[in-house]
Amino acid sequence: MTRGRPRGGSDSRERILTHARQLFAANGFRGTTVRAVADAAGVDPALVHHFHGTKRDLFLAAIALPVDPGVIVTAALDVPRERLGEAFATVVLGAWEAEHRPALEAAVRSVLVDGDGELVSSFLGQVLIARIAPLVDDPPGSGERRAAWAVTQMAGVLLLRYLRPVRPVCDEPVENVIRAIAPTLQHHLAGPPPPE
Amino acid sequence: MTRGRPRGGSDSRERILTHARQLFAANGFRGTTVRAVADAAGVDPALVHHFHGTKRDLFLAAIALPVDPGVIVTAALDVPRERLGEAFATVVLGAWEAEHRPALEAAVRSVLVDGDGELVSSFLGQVLIARIAPLVDDPPGSGERRAAWAVTQMAGVLLLRYLRPVRPVCDEPVENVIRAIAPTLQHHLAGPPPPE
Known part of the structure; x- marks a missing residue:
């Protein structure tokens, strides 16, 4: 995967989830920030919130739980x-x-x-x-x-x-x-x- | 690891354990026989019993439990x-x-x-x-x-x-x-x- 300017919306959305999974797995829930996920995915933190809501929402999306x-x-x-x-x-x-x-x-x-x-x-x-x-x-x-x-x-x-x-x-x-x-x-x- | 004629005793002993781990993991306790382990390790079943006792003893040795x-x-x-x-x-x-x-x-x-x-x-x-x-x-x-x-x-x-x-x-x-x-x-x- 190449870094750089975000491409289309659904591409960014999936890329954010991929990096969120890696960071949550490596650093845990507490040790992971929305900013760190945004940086890893090469997007603005606002875009992470736009697609995935709060850090907790992002975590649940990252581990693909269908229910909270x-x-x-x-x-x-x-x-x-x-x-x-x-x-x-x-x-x-x-x-x-x-x-x-x-x-x-x-x-x-x-x-x-x-x-x-x-x-x-x-x-x-x-x-x-x-x-x-x-x-x-x-x-x-x-x-x-x-x-x-x-x-x-x-x-x-x-x-x-x-x-x-x-x-x-x-x-x-x-x-x-x-x-x-x-x-x-x-x-x-x-x-x-x-x-x- | 090469197959063939068994070499020294401690070498056979370890090789039996290695193959036992693989077979127990692949086929479970019930699905694994002492003969299958012996065949995989290239030794006689009697040597498996000599080194490791019953199938149950072999299983415990294979998963390296210090107590039964x-x-x-x-x-x-x-x-x-x-x-x-x-x-x-x-x-x-x-x-x-x-x-x-x-x-x-x-x-x-x-x-x-x-x-x-x-x-x-x-x-x-x-x-x-x-x-x-x-x-x-x-x-x-x-x-x-x-x-x-x-x-x-x-x-x-x-x-x-x-x-x-x-x-x-x-x-x-x-x-x-x-x-x-x-x-x-x-x-x-x-x-x-x-x-x-």
């Missing part, structure tokens, strides 16, 4: 406290089992299996855990750990059901998966305060 | 039913936090992140889950699913603590990790029967 997990999870956790685990399991597994599955699988596989670990850390830590934490912060100060332990349970299921399929995790009906992990997610999100 | 997880877990789960979760968490986290950690991390990273997914499936499914299942098979027939769900909780913690470090999972004291997941492991291993 933060938005989905936030909506899902707007339920009575005693149903948090079931709601979290239902929405996450629901997204994976629906039409989004190929795109989600490709995106997570690319960052988890092929990609840079920092990107996973950035995404899970700075986007997902941070988004869940205030919703389950009872008693105050426990939200981040509650969110983190819940994410470990969910990550293990996604790993062994979709990315590295292991029987019987990968061939159980989705309803059984939800019922199996709803109680443990409930424990993490709303059970006794996590150890500190 | 099946043996460790079996020993750990020889506790009263109400302490299964705590025992499982303690022994697995204990192994990862001890002197084995660099070797375990390298082994799991190589099969999970760099290697072939089939190797992970084979190991977790055919070695670990199958080993745990009969120890927690109450009511009869539930053991495999109990073991599998417990492994999802443990796998998520190992992933986010050691392989793709995410705060706060990666920087909590190990005692807190054990206390955080012991109740959810207990639920999977000995709680209400898993959905079927």
Whole structure:
């Protein structure tokens, strides 16, 4: 790819995404600026915002997620406290089992299996855990750990059901998966305060 | 590497391991025979057994695990039913936090992140889950699913603590990790029967 004056719009749009993927993978979410992506792509930062919105939007576009997990999870956790685990399991597994599955699988596989670990850390830590934490912060100060332990349970299921399929995790009906992990997610999100 | 007549003993020993890694990664644990490894390495099957014992021993040598997880877990789960979760968490986290950690991390990273997914499936499914299942098979027939769900909780913690470090999972004291997941492991291993 040659640098220099940006050519047509869709060309710039794709070039920005390519460089964003490389920079997010190398430096993580926090360590990457819109200006750095713009510089790498040879465009003005305003053009990055024009095509891709905020840095967060750019990140989601770069890892090609078809849905914003933060938005989905936030909506899902707007339920009575005693149903948090079931709601979290239902929405996450629901997204994976629906039409989004190929795109989600490709995106997570690319960052988890092929990609840079920092990107996973950035995404899970700075986007997902941070988004869940205030919703389950009872008693105050426990939200981040509650969110983190819940994410470990969910990550293990996604790993062994979709990315590295292991029987019987990968061939159980989705309803059984939800019922199996709803109680443990409930424990993490709303059970006794996590150890500190 | 040239084929043909085996040279010295330690040379054959290493060559067997190299081919075993390749075949286990390509065909999984079940799909790989000692004879196939011997053929690939250009040695007699008896020499494979002489150097590396059973197929299972060969597999463990090939992925360079310093401890046999099946043996460790079996020993750990020889506790009263109400302490299964705590025992499982303690022994697995204990192994990862001890002197084995660099070797375990390298082994799991190589099969999970760099290697072939089939190797992970084979190991977790055919070695670990199958080993745990009969120890927690109450009511009869539930053991495999109990073991599998417990492994999802443990796998998520190992992933986010050691392989793709995410705060706060990666920087909590190990005692807190054990206390955080012991109740959810207990639920999977000995709680209400898993959905079927």
